[in-house]
Amino acid sequence: MNSILSQSDIEFFLNLINDAGSKALQMQKEILDIQTKKDNSLVTEADFWVQNFLKEKISSRFNNYQFICEESTNDKINFSKDTVSVIIDPIDGTAMFSMYLPIWCISIGIFKEYKPLYGFIFSPASNLLFYNDDHSSYLNGKKLTADPSIEIGHETNIFYSSEIKDLTINFPGKIRNLGSTALHAALTADNKRNRLLAFIGKSYLWDWAGAIPVMQKAGVKLKYLDGSDIDYKSVIENNFKLKDYAVAYNSNDFGVIENIFRRNSKS
DSSP, X not given: OOOOOOHHHHHHHHHHHHHHHHHHHHHHTSOOOEEEOTTSOEEEHHHHHHHHHHHHHHHHHOTTOEEEETTBOOSOOOOOTTOEEEEEEEXXXXXXXXXXXXXXXXXXXXXXXXXXXXXEEEETTTTEEEEEOSSOEEETTEEEOOOTTOOOSTTOEEEEOTTOOSEEXXXXXXXXXXXXXXXXXXXXXXXXXXXXXXXXXOSBHHHHTTHHHHHHHHTOEEEETTSOOOOHHHHHHTTTBOSSOEEEEOOSOHHHHHHHEEEOOOO
């Protein structure tokens, strides 16, 4: 049995991420201190505040959980069959956040050993709270079930992340980059409303960790672009970086996805 959170625990995480999101949204409305990290990505004081706030509150309730966080990966990480990891992206979509735009979120993923179990994604400026329990996924408290037989037309959507450089997307519908990997991925679970066929991205585990359990419980499929399954142990051992493009998709036939995303030939 993989269940490790009670309903009371889930309510704790929902209240916690709501509190963190409210504070981050307040901070976004103020003058931001924006810095550039070594990898040339942006970070703000809100990233650090949210991360520290979440770690403090979670560790006070679950003192045996370990943390993997985007803004501090120096903690000693140890995995065993009983290890529970909390994987945090405090502000996913920091560039959008720094531009005072609403497409960003706070992401919390909970893994046992290498298995994703629970996810919490909150976009306060967009009023979107995704999460899952042991049975289902939810958006703002309402159960989510993805539609695997979505029709492809001019108003069907594909999301892609900014690191896509060497692919051609052949698709008759709308191709969009909203600026947040975690939110892109979580939105695949709501495709009955948003007509989302797939999201393709790469990046690091903390960008995906909160959305993966939500997608799984909603019935969204997730593979690497070559059709192979994602081995989270290998991702962690690769300094938390995905080895290739990952595709979250709503289709019974992966061949549909393979026909949309084509690698550009090297000259």
